[in-house]
Amino acid sequence: MNLENYFPVLLFILVGLGVGVAPQVIGFLLGPHRPDAQKNSAYECGFEAFEDARMKFDVRYYLIAILFILFDLETAFFFPWGVSFRELGWPAYVTMMIFIAEFVVGFWYIWKKGALDWE
Template structure:
């Protein structure tokens, strides 16, 4: 049984070696020309004017939750659509319930004002 996993193990070892080799080549052969601008932290193209410890508005978190909500929805819809014929009516109703729960989350986000930008 373990010999079925041997090609996967070889693939992982080769992938790690190729990745580590490429990084090592970059470190060894890459040019080293440090200067102040290059070594300064980069955030958004201009110098920071506030502390990095400032509080964020809750809308950023609501938008992140909204993104995760619909990202998961799409991730579950593709495999479900492929096997829908095998699942039958039961699978259809399970997905309707799942989508209804996601719609409740979307309505909550909408009511909280996460989709409105000032």
């Protein structure tokens, strides 16, 4: 087995690990370690972080997050379609219009159900 053929793969893995791990280590070593009341307060989750795990909480935060992920992933399909639209032709256009119609119907449904209302 010739290891020279695997050098680009190993280099890619090492650079990826370096880019992923180095900023975290540098931030941990050089960052301040002075938590205060504001830093430990509830941020976006809506409830205190250090309370009983069995407390009731509002699921609207998670519903909005799930809907965002769902529609964000659906819109991610538009980019490869748009890039290769000329090569794909009319069948791809019709298929994408059906997809967009399903997308709009789903969005209309959650809107009418009140899933996006914040009261």
